[in-house]
Amino acid sequence: MHLLKKLIVTGIFALGMAGFSSQAYASCGKITVAEMDWASAEMFAHIDKVVLENGYGCEIELVPGATMPTATSMMEKGEPDVAPELWINAVRTALDAATAEGRLHYAAEVFSDTGEEGWWIPQYVADANPEIQTVSDALARPDLFPHPEGDGGGLYTCPSGWNCQLSTGNLFRAFGGEEAGFRIIDPGSGGALAGSIAEAYEKEQGWFGYYWAPTAILGKYPMKKLSFDVPHDNEEWNSCTSQEDCANPQKNSWVVSSVYTVVTDNFKQKAGIGMDYIVKRSLPNSTINALLAWKDDNQATGEDAAYYFLENYTEWHDWVDFGARLKIENAL
Amino acid sequence: MNFTEFFTSFPEMSKSGLRAFKKSVDGAYRQFSREYGDAIEAVFDPVLYFLIWFEKLLQNSPWIVVLIVFLALIYFGSRSIYLTIGSFIAFIFIGYFGMWEDTMSTVSIIGVCTFLSIGFGIPIGILMSGSDRARASISPILDIMQTMPSFVYLIPVVMLLGIGKIPGLLAVVIYAIPPIIRLTDLGIREVDKEVLEAADAFGANRSQKLFRVQLPLALPTIFAGINQTIMMALAMVVIASMIGVKGLGQPVLKAIANQYFTMGLLNGLAIVVLAIIFDRVSQSFGKRLQQHRQGSHE
Numbered sequence: 001m002h003l004l005k006k007l008i009v010t011g012i013f014a015l016g017m018a019g020f021s022s023q024a025y026a027s028c029g030k031i032t033v034a035e036m037d038w039a040s041a042e043m044f045a046h047i048d049k050v051v052l053e054n055g056y057g058c059e060i061e062l063v064p065g066a067t068m069p070t071a072t073s074m075m076e077k078g079e080p081d082v083a084p085e086l087w088i089n090a091v092r093t094a095l096d097a098a099t100a101e102g103r104l105h106y107a108a109e110v111f112s113d114t115g116e117e118g119w120w121i122p123q124y125v126a127d128a129n130p131e132i133q134t135v136s137d138a139l140a141r142p143d144l145f146p147h148p149e150g151d152g153g154g155l156y157t158c159p160s161g162w163n164c165q166l167s168t169g170n171l172f173r174a175f176g177g178e179e180a181g182f183r184i185i186d187p188g189s190g191g192a193l194a195g196s197i198a199e200a201y202e203k204e205q206g207w208f209g210y211y212w213a214p215t216a217i218l219g220k221y222p223m224k225k226l227s228f229d230v231p232h233d234n235e236e237w238n239s240c241t242s243q244e245d246c247a248n249p250q251k252n253s254w255v256v257s258s259v260y261t262v263v264t265d266n267f268k269q270k271a272g273i274g275m276d277y278i279v280k281r282s283l284p285n286s287t288i289n290a291l292l293a294w295k296d297d298n299q300a301t302g303e304d305a306a307y308y309f310l311e312n313y314t315e316w317h318d319w320v321d322f323g324a325r326l327k328i329e330n331a332l
Numbered sequence: 333m334n335f336t337e338f339f340t341s342f343p344e345m346s347k348s349g350l351r352a353f354k355k356s357v358d359g360a361y362r363q364f365s366r367e368y369g370d371a372i373e374a375v376f377d378p379v380l381y382f383l384i385w386f387e388k389l390l391q392n393s394p395w396i397v398v399l400i401v402f403l404a405l406i407y408f409g410s411r412s413i414y415l416t417i418g419s420f421i422a423f424i425f426i427g428y429f430g431m432w433e434d435t436m437s438t439v440s441i442i443g444v445c446t447f448l449s450i451g452f453g454i455p456i457g458i459l460m461s462g463s464d465r466a467r468a469s470i471s472p473i474l475d476i477m478q479t480m481p482s483f484v485y486l487i488p489v490v491m492l493l494g495i496g497k498i499p500g501l502l503a504v505v506i507y508a509i510p511p512i513i514r515l516t517d518l519g520i521r522e523v524d525k526e527v528l529e530a531a532d533a534f535g536a537n538r539s540q541k542l543f544r545v546q547l548p549l550a551l552p553t554i555f556a557g558i559n560q561t562i563m564m565a566l567a568m569v570v571i572a573s574m575i576g577v578k579g580l581g582q583p584v585l586k587a588i589a590n591q592y593f594t595m596g597l598l599n600g601l602a603i604v605v606l607a608i609i610f611d612r613v614s615q616s617f618g619k620r621l622q623q624h625r626q627g628s629h630e
Contacts, residue, residue: 068589148494149384156495160573160582161589186582187495189574191483195490196576202366202491299354 028058029270032080034065035302038190039216039292042302043309044084044110044261047281050306051316054331055324056274068161071095074104074264081267082278085110087212087259089242090163095262105268107261107278113285115257116213117164119155119171120223121145122197125206134229135175138208142181145208152181156196156209159189167242168210170249171228174241185209197221212257214285216292228253273321280319287315307332365492376498383444383497387578390436398436399423406609410616415609422605431580431602438579438606441497441572442565445504446610449561453509454554457516458542467517474510482507482571490575500577508565515557519550548622555618559611566607 031052035045045062052058063080070083071091075098088095098104119135125144132138138145142153155177158165165186172184187193193209194217200207201221211218213225232253240246242255261278268275295305310316311332317325345353390398402423407416426435460467482503489499523546531545547554573581580599587596 066589069591072591148496149380159589160586185495186576186578188576188582188585191487192490192495192575195487196495199365199369199491199494202362203369298351299358 028052028056028272028274030059030061031082031267031271032061032063033082033084034070034080035062036065036067036070036083036085039295039302039305040214040288041085043291043295043305044281046303046306047309047316048082048084048278050310050331051277051281051320051324051328052271052274054328055320056271056277058271058274067091068163071262074098074262078103078264078266081264081270083262085259086262087115087257088262089255089257093238103265105263105265107263107275108280108282110259110261110282111214111285111288112282115259116225116285117210117257118212118225118228118254119168119209120211120218120225121206121208122200123222123224124204126224132226134227135171136229138226139175139177139180139182145182145206147183147185152183153208154185155182156185156187156193156207158210159187159193162190163242164210164212166244166246167237167254170241170243170246171252171254174249174251175228197223214288214292216296219289219293220296232256273324276321277319277324281316283315287313361488362491365488369492373493373498376493379444379501380498383441383501386444387437387440390440391433395427395432399427406613409613411620412612412616415612415616419609422609426602426605429598429602431583431599434578434580434583434599435602435606437577438566438569438581438603441500441504441577441579442562442569442606442610445501445508445565446558446562448501449505449509449512449565450558452505453512453557453561454516457513457554457557458520458547460513460517461520461546470513474513477506478510482568483574486571486575495576497577499575500572503572503575504565504568507568507571508561511560511564512554512557515553515560516550519553519557520546522553523549551618551622555614555621558614558618562610562614563607566603566610569603 033045033048033052035042049060049062053060065080065083067087067090070080071086071088071094073079074083075094095104099106119138121132121138126132129141129144132141132144139153145153145155147154155168155172157168157172169184172178172182177184185196187196193211196209197207197211197217198221199205211223228251230251230253232255233250234255236250236252237255240249241252261281263271263275263278267278271278291305291309294300294308295302298304300308310328320328344350399420403416403420406419407413410416426432456470460470485506486499486503489502493499493502527545527549528541531541536544569577569579570581570584573579573585580603583599584596584603586592587599
């Protein structure tokens with residue numbers, strides 16, 4: 001017990017020495033960052049950890065997160081302080097209210113090209129059937145996208161509880177999926193949805209369903225996003241397409257997926273110049289895809305990918321001031 | 333390398349070596365699933381068709397017919413009018429709150445899983461009780477089946493067999509079959525040596541000993557195993573839903589993600605109700621079976 005205490009004290013002392021900016025600790029303090037359970041969000045959480053700890057002297061604790069629970073907890077309890085990659089469409093109304101009240105703040109738009117959501121088919125199916133360009137074209141061919149339980153075609157939707165499950169269901173009705181001989185398949189979890197894409201690819205079978213980019217899966221298994229062939233109607237989207245009780249859904253295009261870093265007011269007060277970093281931290285999709293492909297190739301963790309990015313890329317130099325940059329480079 | 337470093341950090345495999353190891357195992361698995369995926373899927377096709385047929389039968393038959401058949405089964409299983417009335421109220425509660433269809437899905441897959449578990453579990457348990465070597469080699473496998481986190485093997489299974497009922501069935505059976513195997517083994521091993529000697533003295537051969545002496549005497553323990561198997565199968569409903577099995581697990585997942593507390597509670601309670609009915613019926617059926625056997629021995 002005594003030995004343990006001594007070890008901890010020595011450890012803290014060593015950490016203090018490594019930080020070598022003791023006055024910054026006082027200004028920033030303890031910050032919790034949500035680490036969401038998909039690849040790019042993991043990486044951003046770890047980038048934030050390294051940068052804020054080494055560059056700005058914060059003490060970062062990563063907490064596991066998922067879109068809805070994390071957003072709700074941030075709005076209601078002010079915890080965690082930072083959601084590095086929040087797909088805000090699912091929670092936009094509540095989030096806008098919270099930002100208007102000043103409890104939360106939008107920071108950087110993480111994907112400078114925005115995220116891509118929609119219905120995808122494997123590239124090999126698209127190549128073999130060049131006539132399939134739109135969602136309606138795909139719905140006309142249930143034979144190409146068979147339901148695993150037989151009888152017609154299947155459309156893989158989002159797992160229960162993800163907001164995209166509602167939008168997919170409503171668009172499925174609007175485009176007459178059932179009349180076309182399709183049924184919706186609920187994969188149950190993100191892992192199973194990804195697994196079903198992998199299965200289709202390994203067996204070169206048809207696959208038709210919801211996914212999003214940038215992700216490691218779409219980096220590894222090239223897919224074609226189908227057009228919905230109608231202009232995006234934002235009002236319809238907010239009032240009906242994305243709502244559970246949409247009585248009469250109309251054809252619509254998928255909304256542009258804004259992905260922001262969201263922080264609590266508490267973070268804004270405490271982090272000081274750390275806030276300057278968090279409003280600038282943004283990457284183009286090509287860079288993110290490359291990083292995710294590297295992560296996948298090397299079976300790396302989000303932490304490894306964060307270090308790989310900070311060591312090999314220079315984009316982040318513009319996010320931080322020169323002093324912080326030197327401290328981070330020293331720490332790497 | 334140097335002396336202190338050896339003690340401060342564990343001498344671990346090099347990062348590149350570990351990466352190569354992980355990648356080669358993953359690659360080999362992908363190769364395997366690409367080559368044999370279709371063939372293995374074909375093996376499971378009959379089970380899949382049966383599952384789909386059974387689920388459709390329960391869902392598409394008029395609810396009143398299904399309800400009457402269930403109540404009749406419950407009554408003939410338990411011979412208890414109270415349990416039958418209680419089950420009737422429970423099913424009305426399930427139907428009234430709009431959970432009938434999901435409950436039918438759950439009953440169909442859990443029913444098939446339980447039968448498969450019992451059908452495979454009891455023979456394996458008998459095999460285990462007959463040989464210490466079999467027991468020594470099967471026991472660790474059962475330990476793995478009970479403790480390995482399901483998603484570790486489920487996502488590879490999804491890559492092999494796709495999403496839905498078959499991976500769900502495997503997950504449930506893998507988790508639920510160990511108790512019936514262990515308790516069959518235990519029940520048979522606990523049969524009194526003197527009783528077996530008496531059977532030997534009467535000139536009973538091996539199968540007579542097994543079916544007339546050991547199994548009947550082990551029946552209480554075996555039924556405890558069946559009971560545990562049913563309970564564990566129902567406990568897997570939510571996990572099975574995470575790989576696309578329809579049923580009461582899906583609304584539970586939805587409720588968790590959206591913080592719909594009432595919806596979660598209602599569907600959770602429906603699972604509990606099913607568990608209690610299955611449990612009480614199988615227990616009283618087991619008890620009656622033993623009384624019947626004991627009666628015939630006297």
